[in-house]
Amino acid sequence: MTDIQIPFGWNSYQSCSKSSCNEVDIEESGISGWRDSNVIISLFFYVAIAGVYDLSIVSENIYREAELLVTIPSIQYSHIAKFNTDNLNLSLGSVHIENSGYVKVNFQGTKSLINRKAGKYPKLKALILSNIENKSAISFVEDSFSSHFGRRGPSVHLRYNLQSKKNIKYFFNEVTVPKNMDAIGTYAMAIGFGQGYFGMQVNSNTERRILFSVWSPQKTDDPKTISAENEIKLLAKGKKTITKSFGNEGSGGQSYLVYPWVTGVAYQFKLVGYPTQDGYSVFSAYFKDPTKFEDYILIASWKRPKIQTYLTGLYSFLENFEPEKGNISRKVYFNNQKAYNNKGKKVNVLSTTFTYDETATKQQRYDYDGGVDNVNGYNLRNCGFFDKTQIKTGETFTKNQ
Structure with a gap:
């Protein structure tokens, strides 16, 4: 005893x-x-x-x-x-x-x-x-574990398994947050890649954002220490996009559009990435609200030094970044993914692989879940202390084509 x-x-x-x-x-x-x-x-x-x-x-x-x-x-x-x-x-x-x-x-x-x-x-x-x-x-x-990450709750991820990983220049994803699943602190990240991430957040009772960030090659949590040769350069941005540097989780260039997105709408995200001849790579993020405007609008286009690459490591995640709200459940659907290579040829998305963070790995929290259905697409759920599921890290979900 x-x-x-x-x-x-x-x-x-x-x-x-x-x-x-x-x-x-x-x-x-x-x-x-x-x-x-x-x-x-x-x-x-x-x-x-x-x-x-x-x-x-x-x-x-x-x-x-x-x-x-x-x-x-x-x-x-x-x-x-x-x-x-x-x-x-x-x-x-x-x-x-x-x-x-x-x-x-x-x-x-x-x-x-x-x-x-x-x-x-x-x-x-x-x-x-x-x-x-x-x-x-x-x-x-x-x-013995971090109270910050423990109270936030587990983060959950879906890594996209493509027919080919070679020279992926374009990636598209649709993101829908269901009703009552949009608690403060929610980050429904639509398109993550080897050098950054792009998605939508609930930042407060009055503010929501479409966020696009690119990491610097210099490993530091303090953006003030980044040398000139490692700086992320802004090439272009949308008219209402706010741009600045960020830190505390690596450092780099951050851009966001304050935008009142709502639950129940399938918002569309497009990411373009390709190498340049001067030793950089360019990453550009576009967003579409199907209820408001006909085409994609530019969030920002960033130029990253010391790498020449197309899009790699494509994934999505659901995160709560507000520890005080870790007792509220949230959920997101990802649907209609499309990928194209640098020749404009479509590359099929075959499946996704489910993973979670250290909070779940160390069995500090069990309130995480993921899955797929052929209507709404792939889904992730976390936080809120709901009943434990049997989903394990590394499990693969496949949607009928």
């Missing part, structure tokens, strides 16, 4: 029971700065084996006596946790988890007590599951 501590700083998210709340701080040290009784803290963990589990809380910084309502909606469990300054570890009793899958535990401060006495709610450190027979039956984002 063993006890397992599930850290709040790696595995919890906040929501609000009314239109707005005073936010709390979710840090690696735990939950702090919590005053608002309308804030709900939700902690997630995965149970592989059904059974009875004993729960308790590790807390610190008890500013005053306090009460928290603890609920597990999926099993109709509720408990009032009563804190005082001498009680840092607090038992929540036993729960019977009948099915394998993700469990969500909600914590909410009681209104009555906070109205009687000012002060913060206790700092929550960890939820303890006691007397566990099989430690591997419980999964969560561990404190």
